[in-house]
Amino acid sequence: MKTQRSADIAAGCFLSILGLIVVFAATGIKGGMDERLPPRTLPYVLGCTMIGAGAILAFKTWRLRGKETFINWPDRAGAVRVLVTLASLAIYIALIELLGLPIDTLLFVSFLVWYLGRYRIIYSAMIGLVSAAVVYFLFIFFLELSFPVGPLAR
Secondary structure: OEEHHHHHHHHHHHHHHHHHHHHHHHOOOOOOOOOOOOOOHHHHHHHHHHHHHHHHHHHHHHHOOOOOOEEOOOOHHHHHHHHHHHHHHHHHHHHHHHHOHHHHHHHHHHHHHHHHHOOOHHHHHHHHHHHHHHHHHHHHHHOOOOOOOHHHHO
């Protein structure tokens, strides 16, 4: 049996390591001098955030003393949900160049909200639409980051 404490420490360490990998990978992203924000800005910010959040989670959990809470691994239904989520993330990444970030985000978020949250499709579509609008206006329109726009560019 695993405890919540050991799971949180492992998750914190994993997030910190993943953040280090993201920051290291972002150093290889090239950008032009004519851009307001270089393309590596967002990966740097996300990587540093992951490093900090993971370290805080691991450290706070490590210092925590009290009754241990035992956790069970997901049953078959939980494992299927995890696999479907990972598969949908892989499809999201594969389609980002073809569909563009806003449309791909609309489909990805709508599906996951519907699938994981068991909400009606109209609510899922509305949340996906808001997410796509935020992605478009924040990252592409205002920050002018070089994400694929897909059919919206035409």
